[in-house]
Amino acid sequence: MSSSINIIAFGRIAEIIGTSSRSFPHVATTNELKEFLNVKFPELKKVKYAIALNKKLITTDAAIEVSANIALLPPFSGG
Amino acid sequence: MSSSINIIAFGRIAEIIGTSSRSFPHVATTNELKEFLNVKFPELKKVKYAIALNKKLITTDAAIEVSANIALLPPFSGG
Amino acid sequence: MEKKKVKNIFVEGPISAAFIGESIAKHSSNTNIGAHSIFLGQVRSDVLGENVVQSIEYTTYADMALEKMAEIREEIFAKHALTCMHIHHSLGIISAGEICLFVFTSSKRRRAAVDACTEVVERIKNELPVWGKEIFADKTHQWKENTL
Amino acid sequence: MEKKKVKNIFVEGPISAAFIGESIAKHSSNTNIGAHSIFLGQVRSDVLGENVVQSIEYTTYADMALEKMAEIREEIFAKHALTCMHIHHSLGIISAGEICLFVFTSSKRRRAAVDACTEVVERIKNELPVWGKEIFADKTHQWKENTL
Numbered sequence: 001m002s003s004s005i006n007i008i009a010f011g012r013i014a015e016i017i018g019t020s021s022r023s024f025p026h027v028a029t030t031n032e033l034k035e036f037l038n039v040k041f042p043e044l045k046k047v048k049y050a051i052a053l054n055k056k057l058i059t060t061d062a063a064i065e066v067s068a069n070i071a072l073l074p075p076f077s078g079g
Numbered sequence: 080m081s082s083s084i085n086i087i088a089f090g091r092i093a094e095i096i097g098t099s100s101r102s103f104p105h106v107a108t109t110n111e112l113k114e115f116l117n118v119k120f121p122e123l124k125k126v127k128y129a130i131a132l133n134k135k136l137i138t139t140d141a142a143i144e145v146s147a148n149i150a151l152l153p154p155f156s157g158g
Numbered sequence: 159m160e161k162k163k164v165k166n167i168f169v170e171g172p173i174s175a176a177f178i179g180e181s182i183a184k185h186s187s188n189t190n191i192g193a194h195s196i197f198l199g200q201v202r203s204d205v206l207g208e209n210v211v212q213s214i215e216y217t218t219y220a221d222m223a224l225e226k227m228a229e230i231r232e233e234i235f236a237k238h239a240l241t242c243m244h245i246h247h248s249l250g251i252i253s254a255g256e257i258c259l260f261v262f263t264s265s266k267r268r269r270a271a272v273d274a275c276t277e278v279v280e281r282i283k284n285e286l287p288v289w290g291k292e293i294f295a296d297k298t299h300q301w302k303e304n305t306l
Numbered sequence: 307m308e309k310k311k312v313k314n315i316f317v318e319g320p321i322s323a324a325f326i327g328e329s330i331a332k333h334s335s336n337t338n339i340g341a342h343s344i345f346l347g348q349v350r351s352d353v354l355g356e357n358v359v360q361s362i363e364y365t366t367y368a369d370m371a372l373e374k375m376a377e378i379r380e381e382i383f384a385k386h387a388l389t390c391m392h393i394h395h396s397l398g399i400i401s402a403g404e405i406c407l408f409v410f411t412s413s414k415r416r417r418a419a420v421d422a423c424t425e426v427v428e429r430i431k432n433e434l435p436v437w438g439k440e441i442f443a444d445k446t447h448q449w450k451e452n453t454l
Contacts, residue, residue, distance in 0.1 A: 175327045175328070175330040175331035175334075176327050176331075178326070178327055178330055179323045179324050179326055179327020179328075179330075180323070180327075182323040182326055182327075182346065182405075183323035183324075185348070185403075186323075186348070186403040186404060186405075187403060188403070189349075189350060189351035189402040189403045190350060190351070191348050191350065192347065192348055192349075192350040193345070193346070193347060193348065194344075194345070194346040194348060195343075195344070195345055195346075196342075196343070196344035196345075196346070197341070197342070197343055197344075197416070197420065198330065198341070198342035198343075198344070199340065199341060199416075200333070200334070200339050200340055200341065200342060200412075201337075201340075202337060202338060202339065202340040202414065203337035203338070254337040255333075255334040255335060255336070255337045256334065257330075257334075266350065268345070268347075268427065272345070272424055272427075276420055276424075279416065279420075
């Protein structure tokens with residue numbers, strides 16, 4: 001059985017991937033995840049979004065543990 | 080009959096001159112008024128205060144009309 | 159002399175929290191507002207040696223204060239894109255813990271309301287002929303002086 | 307991992323003016339407070355072409371937002387001499403004219419409350435994972451983006 005990772009998504013990103021929580025095959029790093037998602041959901045290429053690993057924003061490429069909390073975050077607009 | 084001017088005073092200045100409204104003999108300018116008051120109420124020399132003529136703060140020596148609204152204003156402390 | 163619309167800002171006694179709540183509620187009908195900034199001054203029971211401030215008694219030279227406030231209001235509206243500004247200052251005896259100043263600015267975007275509120279509070283404290291007499295528990299008093 | 311006290315800031319639905327009034331009233335017992343600064347965000351009925359914003363629906367990544375908020379709170383208290391700080395942010399559908407953000411800082415002297423309030427509002431808008439969906443009269447929507 002190949003490992004998978006669970007991803008949560010918010011706002012416009014959740015609209016594009018069609019759900020707010022979903023499993024994908026495991027990829028090794030956040031950059032690889034972005035490439036994978038861009039292929040699977042071409043509309044994502046038009047949207048600015050950030051990745052949070054374990055509730056921390058990722059600013060450079062980072063390794064993804066299978067158990068990581070992965071979140072796709074469009075630009076914030078609270079307040 | 081010599082002319083007089085009416086002066087209103089506030090806060091600590093009213094305490095020193097003993098009233099909040101009072102007539103004095105007419106003096107020609109605001110500097111002369113300060114000299115007159117300092118002689119009459121020596122305690123005033125210890126207090127910083129400003130003079131307002133017709134509701135405007137006076138920053139240099141100014142002529143006093145008999146009909147002027149003259150006010151003695153200690154440092155502001157509103158708010 | 160130029161004419162300015164002179165609005166009264168003075169109220170006798172403390173400003174109640176309920177009044178502040180009602181003032182906020184009144185603005186829900188203006189859906190062009192995106193931000194409110196509020197400053198409240200509350201009487202502090204400062205300790206001076208063995209004395210504790212129990213209340214502050216506020217007095218003013220009302221004619222001059224309201225004329226100056228009208229001038230400040232005009233300048234603030236010229237400088238900041240405000241929707242509205244409301245100012246209330248207490249007169250008389252205000253006990254420690256009670257509110258004596260309520261400044262309320264509103265605007266489309268937050269910058270104008272926030273900047274105008276801060277600026278008008280500074281100007282009220284520095285430019286309005288208002289005096290606070292700090293009354294101690296033993297009934298002696300001292301005159302407050304605002305620091306710049 | 308370091309431990310921070312995580313307080314909830316999120317409330318379902320709009321923040322009422324009465325609640326704000328009650329929050330203010332609660333502070334009258336702290337006579338060490340001299341100044342309160344309050345920021346309120348109100349939903350604006352912006353016009354976009356032929357469409358008018360009727361409401362904003364707020365969602366959040368609560369776990370991350372509250373952890374970040376605890377971090378911001380700690381930094382704000384380290385930087386400013388605050389007596390207290392209270393923050394409430396709405397989730398769900400908030401209609402135009404209703405209040406969706408309530409930031410309330412208090413301090414002995416005004417500078418700390420005013421500076422902390424302005425700073426924490428900026429940080430909330432820029433750093434908290436919260437999203438506002440602007441819903442138009444015709445039921446279409448667009449995602450808000452905060453401008454820096």
